[in-house]
Amino acid sequence: MGKYDFITQALDGLKEQGLYNIIRSIDSAVGPWTVVDGKRVLNMCSNNYLGFANEERLKGAALKAVEEFGVGPAAVRSIAGTMCLHRELESRLAAFKGTEDAVSFQSGFCANLAAIPAVAGKQSTIFTDELNHASIIDGCRLTKAQRVIFPHRDVEALSSALEEHRDVPVKLIITDGVFSMDGDLAPLPGIVDAAEAHGALVLVDDAHGEGVMGSHGRGIVDHFGLHGRVDMEVGTLSKAFGVVGGYVAGKREIVEYLRQQGRPFLFSSATSPADVAACIAAVDILEKSDDVVRKLWDNARYFKAELAGLGFDTGVSESPITPVMLGDAKVAWDFSKRLFNADVFAQAIAYPTVPKGKARIRVMMSAGHSREDLDFALEVFAEVGRALGVI
Numbered sequence: 561m562g563k564y565d566f567i568t569q570a571l572d573g574l575k576e577q578g579l580y581n582i583i584r585s586i587d588s589a590v591g592p593w594t595v596v597d598g599k600r601v602l603n604m605c606s607n608n609y610l611g612f613a614n615e616e617r618l619k620g621a622a623l624k625a626v627e628e629f630g631v632g633p634a635a636v637r638s639i640a641g642t643m644c645l646h647r648e649l650e651s652r653l654a655a656f657k658g659t660e661d662a663v664s665f666q667s668g669f670c671a672n673l674a675a676i677p678a679v680a681g682k683q684s685t686i687f688t689d690e691l692n693h694a695s696i697i698d699g700c701r702l703t704k705a706q707r708v709i710f711p712h713r714d715v716e717a718l719s720s721a722l723e724e725h726r727d728v729p730v731k732l733i734i735t736d737g738v739f740s741m742d743g744d745l746a747p748l749p750g751i752v753d754a755a756e757a758h759g760a761l762v763l764v765d766d767a768h769g770e771g772v773m774g775s776h777g778r779g780i781v782d783h784f785g786l787h788g789r790v791d792m793e794v795g796t797l798s799k800a801f802g803v804v805g806g807y808v809a810g811k812r813e814i815v816e817y818l819r820q821q822g823r824p825f826l827f828s829s830a831t832s833p834a835d836v837a838a839c840i841a842a843v844d845i846l847e848k849s850d851d852v853v854r855k856l857w858d859n860a861r862y863f864k865a866e867l868a869g870l871g872f873d874t875g876v877s878e879s880p881i882t883p884v885m886l887g888d889a890k891v892a893w894d895f896s897k898r899l900f901n902a903d904v905f906a907q908a909i910a911y912p913t914v915p916k917g918k919a920r921i922r923v924m925m926s927a928g929h930s931r932e933d934l935d936f937a938l939e940v941f942a943e944v945g946r947a948l949g950v951i
């Protein structure tokens with residue numbers, strides 16, 4: 561018995577079940593057309609909603625920041641000082657989102673790992689949607705709080721659970737705003753009403769809502785007109801913003817508390833000056849104009865309607881996330897390979913990212929796609945769908 565046998569057996573098991581994740585190499589900047597494994601393909605699966613990952617103004621701001629501030633923050637912010645750039649990004653994000661304050665983290669994942677354990681201690685109960693993102697699940701695992709997992713988008717079940725735990729001093733409700741695999745929306749108005757009725761805090765993960773939902777892409781809280789009624793909005797800067805990083809925007813005292821108690825803030829260095837400056841440039845663009853957000857939605861509406869017209873099942877999405885439901889993981893991987901052979905890059909998503917039997921191709925729309933790009937993709941999807949008997 562070798563000491564790594566349990567690992568190699570697990571890897572073999574993944575391969576046998578068709579669950580081994582083949583990670584392709586990106587050999588160019590990410591755009592509507594991207595070089596993947598040495599081949600130029602139409603990119604239909606990155607989270608580059610607004611095309612900002614290779615946007616000239618963001619790149620210019622990043623280059624300027626490197627000249628002025630260098631390449632790294634050189635320390636944990638609470639130990640050796642925080643760069644003024646990070647502070648500027650935080651106040652710009654708070655103004656953009658319409659919140660009292662914001663604090664930035666290394667990623668959206670880290671933002672959840674910071675916020676959830678800081679707020680939910682031993683005497684707390686967390687109420688979490690069963691389809692919440694892995695970073696929320698892990699954030700909950702890092703607490704000693706009691707956990708109630710409520711059925712997906714079920715406000716009635718949530719209200720009953722809140723009633724059952726009415727004597728718990730700190731109650732924290734957590735939900736994705738836009739669910740990342742299905743693209744459906746949290747019933748946020750009902751959740752907020754239930755929270756207010758029971759004195760609970762609300763944290764919404766807006767990773768797939770910002771830059772996408774609401775006026776100028778201000779996010780899910782803006783979309784539902786709930787400003788001031790959601791305690792924490794967790795965001796990522798790696799999707800619509802096109803860069804990397806995360807943040808929590810919300811009430812002043814909570815944000816201040818996260819600067820004191822959020823462990824990824826206290827024990828890990830911040831994002832680089834180039835990242836931060838590029839994010840500030842993204843906020844500048846979105847504040848001035850909503851052109852890219854409109855283009856994203858035009859593309860999403862067109863592509864979804866055409867796919868449905870071809871006979872594909874595109875699930876329950878209410879956002880530009882467009883799942884093409886296939887069921888079996890092996891069919892999904894085969895579908896994805898055939899797409900790639902025909903110059904379309906759209907990855908299969910299978911268990912454990914989605915439940916077993918719910919494998920799919922997850923198409924991610926971008927404002928960068930032209931109508932010709934979308935028509936080309938539709939042609940290829942139709943060919944592959946027919947070849948595999950899916951449509």
Ligand SMILES: Cc1ncc(COP(=O)(O)O)c(C=O)c1O
Nearest residue numbers: 667668669693695740767796798
């Ligand atoms: C809902 C949700 N939250 C958080 C994250 C993590 O964001 P980041 O990539 O910035 O760590 C993701 C990324 O996939 C996500 O989909």
